[in-house]
Amino acid sequence: MASGAQRRSELLRGVLDLCLLAVIEEGPAYGYEMTKRLRARGLSIVGEGSIYPLLGRLEREGLVETHRAASDSGPPRKYYRPSREGRRTLAAGVSEWRAARDAVDAVLAPVKVEVAS
Amino acid sequence: MSDFVQQCRREWERLRVPDSVANEMAADLAADLKEAETEGVSAEEVLGRSAFDPRSFAASWATERGVIPSTSHRESASRRPLVLAALATLTVIGLIVAVFIALPVRSESVAMTPAPPQPRVLAPPAPSGPFVLHSRPIAADVFAWILLMVVTVLAVIVSARLWSAWVRSRLPTAPA
Numbered sequence: 001m002a003s004g005a006q007r008r009s010e011l012l013r014g015v016l017d018l019c020l021l022a023v024i025e026e027g028p029a030y031g032y033e034m035t036k037r038l039r040a041r042g043l044s045i046v047g048e049g050s051i052y053p054l055l056g057r058l059e060r061e062g063l064v065e066t067h068r069a070a071s072d073s074g075p076p077r078k079y080y081r082p083s084r085e086g087r088r089t090l091a092a093g094v095s096e097w098r099a100a101r102d103a104v105d106a107v108l109a110p111v112k113v114e115v116a117s
Numbered sequence: 118m119s120d121f122v123q124q125c126r127r128e129w130e131r132l133r134v135p136d137s138v139a140n141e142m143a144a145d146l147a148a149d150l151k152e153a154e155t156e157g158v159s160a161e162e163v164l165g166r167s168a169f170d171p172r173s174f175a176a177s178w179a180t181e182r183g184v185i186p187s188t189s190h191r192e193s194a195s196r197r198p199l200v201l202a203a204l205a206t207l208t209v210i211g212l213i214v215a216v217f218i219a220l221p222v223r224s225e226s227v228a229m230t231p232a233p234p235q236p237r238v239l240a241p242p243a244p245s246g247p248f249v250l251h252s253r254p255i256a257a258d259v260f261a262w263i264l265l266m267v268v269t270v271l272a273v274i275v276s277a278r279l280w281s282a283w284v285r286s287r288l289p290t291a292p293a
Contacts, residue, residue, distance in 0.1 A: 032149035056182030
């Protein structure tokens with residue numbers, strides 16, 4: 001049986017690309033800025049893999065567009081935003097996620113959870 | 118530049134990531150880590166588990182970006198010269214054998230059959246024999262020669278394709 005951290009890691013792995021696309025849909029962002037946006041929503045990647053390889057894959061697959069621009073602090077940064085294909089992928093992925101989440105919720109809903117004190 | 122970024126840079130150099138791409142990734146990473154440090158955020162919070170394994174992190178990033186082949190492809194590419202050498206050796210052996218077979222030395226088979234019965238005259242019948250030698254070229258030789266030539270040509274084609282793919286895999290990928 002997977003531990004809590006392992007299960008969380010496995011669950012996140014399948015949707016982290018959608019989370020990245022979602023946070024840059026709000027506005028272009030560079031790598032660390034995305035990490036901050038995720039953390040602000042309670043999604044810490046501590047214990048997970050880095051977002052950089054994932055950003056590399058999104059870029060290779062044409063799901064994001066990039067441009068270099070000056071940042072508020074420090075040197076110019078590489079900003080990412082979803083491409084048209086990226087937006088389509090995000091929309092489709094969100095639908096799939098919601099369908100899967102609802103189905104799992106329907107199965108798990110009757111389970112009574114007792115929190116040990 | 119932090120030690121982590123320097124280790125990544127070395128790994129990208131080892132993996133023959135084009136300089137322009139490696140410089141860009143290193144600069145982005147260094148800027149992000151510096152900003153995180155300024156805000157009191159640990160490298161682990163930015164990089165996750167990868168913070169403890171810069172080489173894997175660097176290889177993974179370059180692979181996902183498509184600037185180097187995947188690990189399995191790199192492993193198969195590293196074995197390719199051995200396969201190529203084996204195929205080349207087989208090709209040479211095949212060619213030598215084909216040349217020897219094609220030399221103008223006629224192969225003949227010898228079949229021994231009893232002589233047709235002679236009309237009896239006065240002489241007593243021969244106890245056994247005499248035997249007459251019949252010779253004919255073996256069709257199998259021609260077939261073997263054709264087969265060898267076909268195998269050799271196929272080996273040459275496969276070698277050429279492998280060689281071409283191997284050379285392409287060694288060339289640095291264009292920056293993404």
